[in-house]
Amino acid sequence: RKEVEQDPGPFNVPEGATVAFNCTYSNSASQSFFWYRQDCRKEPKLLMSVYSSGNEDGRFTAQLNRASQYISLLIRDSKLSDSATYLCVVNGGSGGYNKLIFGAGTRLAVHP
Amino acid sequence: EPEVTQTPSHQVTQMGQEVILRCVPISNHLYFYWYRQILGQKVEFLVSFYNNEISEKSEIFDDQFSVERPDGSNFTLKIRSTKLEDSAMYFCASSEGRGVADTQYFGPGTRLTVL
Numbered sequence: 004r005k006e007v008e009q010d011p012g013p014f015n016v017p018e019g020a021t022v023a024f025n026c027t028y029s030n031s032a033s034q035s036f037f038w039y040r041q042d043c044r045k046e047p048k049l050l051m052s053v054y055s056s057g058n059e060d061g062r063f064t065a066q067l068n069r070a071s072q073y074i075s076l077l078i079r080d081s082k083l084s085d086s087a088t089y090l091c092v093v094n095g096g097s098g099g100y101n102k103l104i105f106g107a108g109t110r111l112a113v114h115p
Numbered sequence: 116e117p118e119v120t121q122t123p124s125h126q127v128t129q130m131g132q133e134v135i136l137r138c139v140p141i142s143n144h145l146y147f148y149w150y151r152q153i154l155g156q157k158v159e160f161l162v163s164f165y166n167n168e169i170s171e172k173s174e175i176f177d178d179q180f181s182v183e184r185p186d187g188s189n190f191t192l193k194i195r196s197t198k199l200e201d202s203a204m205y206f207c208a209s210s211e212g213r214g215v216a217d218t219q220y221f222g223p224g225t226r227l228t229v230l
Binding site: 045105107 | 146148150156157158159160163170171173204206210218219220221222223224226
């Protein structure tokens with residue numbers, strides 16, 4: 004089983020649409036959860052950390068379900084500038100506290 | 116806003132040659148990392164470094180790889196004898212601490228091409 008699993012997409016959506024990404028992780032000892040964004044041939048950039056209570060940052064909402072080992076990201080009112088690859092990231096848990104484990108990413112393409 | 120910087124942005128080398136990739140982490144950060152991303156694949160952890168020693172490394176980080184903090188600002192990754200499969204984007208990252216809330220900030224990467 005992959006350590007972090009994501010639907011690769013691509014998700015092709017019109018501007019203004021709401022889109023949701025899901026992710027599952029295999030290490031139940033993981034303690035930190037993140038969504039990063041990566042533009043083509045650029046570095047990953049932190050979009051938001053994910054907490055058990057769920058958290059929202061403007062148009063972005065992240066949820067964590069520890070029991071199911073499932074993380075989600077919801078983007079509302081999509082903009083052209085949201086087009087990127089969204090990376091689900093967890094820390095290595097007891098096997099690697101500072102080590103970040105990346106999913107392969109979900110590609111989003113927002114069109115006019 | 117402080118940022119991680121990396122040089123060079125692109126390095127081309129011949130198989131078997133040694134390369135050194137350089138990084139300047141954010142100045143008040145204490146934890147440093149190297150990751151790599153082969154084209155079309157996911158980002159993979161290589162090594163973490165704290166207090167002048169490796170705190171963790173992956174299976175990828177074999178004897179061909181080494182890291183060093185030669186002075187107060189630079190953090191380097193050396194590949195002793197490059198192979199074709201070392202061609203990838205190498206990202207340096209740093210974080211202030213190692214707590215669960217400590218975000219890792221990534222540099223822009225060095226694209227390594229091994230011919």
